[in-house]
Amino acid sequence: MASEHSSLLSVMGMGVWRGAPYDMMIFLAGLAGVDRALYEAAAVDGASTWRRLRHVTLPALRPVFWILFTLAAIRGLRVFVEVYVLTNGGPDGSSEVLMTLVYKLGLQRGELGVAAAGSIVLFAATLLLTVLVRLLRGRETG
Template structure:
């Protein structure tokens, strides 16, 4: 006698569809988790809202007559850029920015390296030296600028003039009011304030240098000077390249010290390009033109950030 077994019910089309959708959603979630996309998604959202979108919006604004007076903006194409390239004040401000970068970068790199070498060699209260040299970097820009403007550089009774008088030199120099000394005063303030960051990078790199290299060189009769020239400095080459790139980019973006200490004077001799953008946008109400000037400056910063590592890499390959 044959027993008939009931056949299994065929899956409905709707059930198959729901199962396929569920499987695809699980696969998509697994991909997001495996590749870490779920973790970087908040950063991408913030990055897009606060960097990518402002860049796109500013670029579009630079092609218009946008202003903050309430009048309707019109599309004017590249007229703002043509005006900016023919504007002597824009070029003067750009030159002040480049000149500050040249004057500040060299001492910031060299002083940071020297301080790191000293802190690495000192064995007595080493932590105190490190904190002392890094502490100014933690101060707000307003505090640093007011400290130097009201205590270091005032003519006659400031610390700078007192040092000149004690050395038998003529005091009463207009450190912040004389075109010959205003930029130098801002550079000195910046070096004292920000050298701690470069010092910290160099100190971390020095601590990573293998100690056995120094021991082997000492056994071969190499003195401290030879060990510095042939071991320490070559092994710090990559750190120096990093410090140079970061320092040049930071110096090109100078604004706080100049605005708080000299206001761009005397006679706009210290006004950087970012202050000129600020004046055109919020004092002259020309947001479109200020955007065009800022994109001219952005092109300069982009060129520097792309060219400098290439030159450093070629120099490193040539030295091998």
């Protein structure tokens, strides 16, 4: 991890590796919930496999994609373990994220007020993202 360019890529790779099984379980649960009668009706109408995927499966999985998007964005905002274990924010701060900054300021330097303010900013960003996705999803279904 000596390169500034590869440090963030390694952190992202570890995050994907860590979150993929959880996301896949949610995705598979969504696939299990797709009504099989829709596939049968599409097959009777002569739809190809590609058309069934495009017009039946993907629209049925839209709520699952919204949930996965929201969870991935929140995980991205709250990433700490990967950065701390792999790079500790280095080299030269190239993989520094808000969570590691809050940790360093609050627990290593003792600047609790600044660390608390960073935590509030992180909470506000998470809340705003969740509310925004919820509103967009509500608009789409309504």
